Every structure is written in structure tokens, then in C-alpha cells.
Amino acid sequence: MLQRANIVQGDFSAVSEFVTADTFVYFDPPYRPISKTANFNSYSRYDFNDSEQIRLADFYRQLDAKGAKLMLSNSDPQNENPDDDFFEKLYQGFNIKRVSANRSINSNGSKRGAIAELLIVNY
Numbered sequence: 001m002l003q004r005a006n007i008v009q010g011d012f013s014a015v016s017e018f019v020t021a022d023t024f025v026y027f028d029p030p031y032r033p034i035s036k037t038a039n040f041n042s043y044s045r046y047d048f049n050d051s052e053q054i055r056l057a058d059f060y061r062q063l064d065a066k067g068a069k070l071m072l073s074n075s076d077p078q079n080e081n082p083d084d085d086f087f088e089k090l091y092q093g094f095n096i097k098r099v100s101a102n103r104s105i106n107s108n109g110s111k112r113g114a115i116a117e118l119l120i121v122n123y
């Protein structure tokens with residue numbers, strides 16, 4: 001399949017020119033840390049912090065306006081803090097589903113297992 005694929009590397013905003021109303025886009029960004037110790041989101045020297053999450057949500061809205069079908073996954077802050085509505089505010093108006101995901105890696109054995117994650121779709 002990859003022989004027919006065009007792989008482009010760059011900031012997420014670079015995909016805009018390829019997206020039309022016929023496109024399905026799956027976003028798998030660095031997850032927002034749900035606790036002070038679970039903070040791995042540094043895939044490069046640039047941290048994917050809350051302002052990057054906001055920039056990504058703005059981009060999601062731009063692609064939504066083109067009519068593309070969109071799906072984005074992220075961590076669910078409400079696993080740790082039921083009052084944390086960061087993603088509810090950011091993706092207001094979209095369909096925010098909570099799904100159960102298995103996590104087998106955690107320094108704390110009791111925290112391995114099923115955890116809620118977010119799937120945010122515009123359809």
C-alpha cells in the first residue's frame with residue numbers, strides 16, 4: 001500500500017492543502033498529560049503543550065469547515081480530575097466520545113489496565 005502513498009513530514013498544518021470534502025483525517029497528536037508525573041509529550045525539542053493543543057483544535061475547525069471527516073484521539077483529563085473540561089471547551093460542538101483503552105505501561109502496577117480516552121469526531 002505504501003508504494004502508492006505519498007508521505008509528507010512536517011507540522012500538522014502542512015496537510016491542509018491535501019484536504020477536501022472527500023478526505024478522512026485521523027489526528028493522533030501527543031496526548032495531553034493527565035497527571036503531573038505522566039508528562040511524556042516531548043517528541044522533539046518543542047513541547048506539545050496546551051497552546052499547541054489549542055492550535056491543533058483551531059486547525060481541526062479549519063478542516064471541519066472544508067467538509068472533511070475528522071477523528072482525533074487524546075487522553076481524557078477526567079480520569080484524574082472530573083472537573084477538567086479542557087477538551088470539552090476546545091472541541092465544543094463536536095462529538096466527544098469516551099472509549100476504554102488498555103494501557104499496559106505504567107510505573108505504578110495498579111494503574112495498568114483500562115483507562116478512558118477521548119475520540120473526537122465531527123460526524
Ligand SMILES: C[S@@+](CC[C@H](N)C(=O)[O-])C[C@H]1O[C@@H](n2cnc3c(N)ncnc32)[C@H](O)[C@@H]1O
Pocket residue numbers: 010011012013028029030031043044048
Ligand atoms: C502519539 S504520537 C503518534 C504516533 C503515530 N500515530 C503512530 O502510530 O506511530 C504523536 C506524534 O506527533 C508528532 N508531532 C509532535 N508535534 C507535531 C506537530 N507540530 N506537527 C505534526 N506532528 C507532530 C510527534 O513527533 C509524534 O510522532
